[in-house]
Amino acid sequence: MGTLPIRSVILAAALAASPLLWAQTPPEISLPPGDAVRGKAVFTSSKANCQSCHRVQGTGSLFGPDLSAIGAPPRGGGGAGRGAAAPAPGAAPALPAPAANAANDTMMRQLAQSILDPNALVSVQNRYVLLTMKDGKKISGKLLSLDTFAYQIFDSTEKLANVSKENVREATMTSPMPSYRDKLTTQELADVISYLMSLKGQ
Numbered sequence: 001m002g003t004l005p006i007r008s009v010i011l012a013a014a015l016a017a018s019p020l021l022w023a024q025t026p027p028e029i030s031l032p033p034g035d036a037v038r039g040k041a042v043f044t045s046s047k048a049n050c051q052s053c054h055r056v057q058g059t060g061s062l063f064g065p066d067l068s069a070i071g072a073p074p075r076g077g078g079g080a081g082r083g084a085a086a087p088a089p090g091a092a093p094a095l096p097a098p099a100a101n102a103a104n105d106t107m108m109r110q111l112a113q114s115i116l117d118p119n120a121l122v123s124v125q126n127r128y129v130l131l132t133m134k135d136g137k138k139i140s141g142k143l144l145s146l147d148t149f150a151y152q153i154f155d156s157t158e159k160l161a162n163v164s165k166e167n168v169r170e171a172t173m174t175s176p177m178p179s180y181r182d183k184l185t186t187q188e189l190a191d192v193i194s195y196l197m198s199l200k201g202q
Helices: 036-043 097-116 186-197
Strands: 005-006 020-024 027-032 121-123 128-132 139-145 150-153 160-164 168-173
Touching: 005 168, 027 097, 036 186, 097 186, 128 150, 139 160
Parallel strands: none
Antiparallel strands: 005 027, 020 121, 128 139, 128 168, 139 150, 150 160
């Protein structure tokens, strides 16, 4: 098998099946063939520490998106990857093999971008904010709502918090996920992506 090219593109798909706005084009990168079993070992290891934010099949944190079905085809007939369940009666038909392969390639490139440079994208459903309070304290969490008076966030301890705007000096939209550019080898990255692609949900 050859390497998987990750080309410069503008994507409109989500790490957690939600629309994304890509702020920059992904870097050029080539990945060797990945192994899902090795990828799971990396995902659950202390080196990657993915489960401190993400949950898979009931195990892990709810601070970040649940990744249990990250490898499932997009809803609305977006094509079936390998191992995907047959479409339900009345569902849109699966894409032909070439289109399905293209959809898988797009998902792989999207996942690589999300892992290598989390701050390059802004997710509508997974918006995170770093609040710097007037007393210097910093609070970060998933932004649930914002109105004239307060920020409502799901903080890093998995608790709801209402933070009055009167006490906030600065608010910055950011991703709490670190970049793994210098933390994972190219092979480990390919393996983790293969593992994520294998997660089809129930």
